[in-house]
Amino acid sequence: MKKYEEKVKELYDLKLLEFCHKYSNAGRSYRINNENFYGIYWLYETDSYVLDITDVYVKKDAVVHEKFNDGEISIISNYIINGEGAWIEPYQCLSSNSIFLIKTEIKSPHYIIYGQRPLLCVGIKFKKKYINSILEKNSDLNEKKLYKLIFETREIITKRVNDISKEILSNSLTKEEIDEKVKEWFELSMKTYETNKEIQMAEYDEKAIQNVGYYIQENYNKQITQKLLENIALMSGTKLKNKFKEKFNMSITEYIQRKRINVAENLILKTNLSLANIAKNVGYNSNSRFSLLFKRYKGINPNKVKDLKTKAACLSCPMYKICKGR
Structure with a gap:
């Protein structure tokens, strides 16, 4: 079991679902059942990233406090397929068919998910190792500039990320295919940024x-x-x-x-x-x-x-x- 998986399993008291094959067998499915959520949490972890799927019913409005004190996770990109909520500070609305970014260096990052409705979200937690490999190939970037790049292109790439998310939600992807989808997700921002630099809007x-x-x-x-x-x-x-x-x-x-x-x-x-x-x-x-x-x-x-x-x-x-x- 990988490091993040161990942490989140303990934090949310997840129970392994051995017979659940709703999502790819490359990862593991867990049942989450607490005062706020009921449903499935699936994840697949490598040394470079964590891919996860949150497929739950939100019982009531829930404030989620992300905990990344070990510094291993650098940037999180979530695509909300179905769900509503708000990022607390600075305030921003979270809605269906939108990309929600978290920079883990923020002190006590937290957000609210609105209750009495389903939540379906596909997320990628990019580890320092993955981000460093990107920065090594792009000498003009640092981590701060990279996050800004991803943030500024999130609305433009939403439709394509929706397509990638649907492919991830299928239960047929192999580990190699998952690696390709994660790479494609990240590179969408890079390619869009490079294209937009050439046609910079006034x-x-x-x-x-x-x-x-x-x-x-x-x-x-x-x-x-x-x-x-x-x-x-x-x-x-x-x-x-x-x-x-x-x-x-x-x-x-x-x-x-x-x-x-x-x-x-x-x-x-x-x-x-x-x-x-x-x-x-x-x-x-x-x-x-x-x-x-x-x-x-x-x-x-x-x-x-x-x-x-x-x-x-x-x-x-x-x-x-x-x-x-x-």
Whole structure:
């Protein structure tokens, strides 16, 4: 058993699930069952990184305190497939389909995960050995600059990281294939950064596009017109579309749709509103259009989402009774 695995096993009182094959047999699956979480924690550890999957039902709002006092873990990159929360300091919203970074040198890093809903997250904890190997190949970088690089490219690489995460979630990957996926995940930031250096966005344009993003986040459920966004950014329609795609790696339309569907998912899980009311609350008058987009971005029909409460993690597994009895 590797060093991090031993630590996290003791910290969260994890129980080995010998019969669980939901995820790759290259790693180990553990059952977590405490006052905050119930479900599966899977991990695969090497000398250079830890790849893990958190597949749990969050019973109540939970503050998570990360502990990395030994200095072995350097940078953590998490992709939240399904879940909501907040990074405490500096405050930032954590939401479905987003990348959440942790620099472990921060004193007492902690964040909150919102409860009464499933949490599915794929994460890579890059050890000092991995980071040092990157720095040796890039003499113009140090660890601080590398973290900044990864942070600044996180929104741009989100869609591709989503694809990699889905491949990791399959239970067929070998150790060698996992190594390739981890490498691909990290190199996405490096390649994106190098590309963006060549087409560096002007500071004024960068701020203007960021303001458009802020406006959409606050007004997602309204009818947002292209003309209004052009006026906010003080750009022509063509320039706005191009710069927005350059910044967020998706169209304005997709950005709005993803925001609406993330809010809708939270309303389905947290309220007793009908799907028709939820669709209207997030900006859709057509229930069929709402259902189509929900299935596109979440991979599940909206009327099936509440079932996740009773089928979270291992509850739906045919081996559940055997594992529970061990």
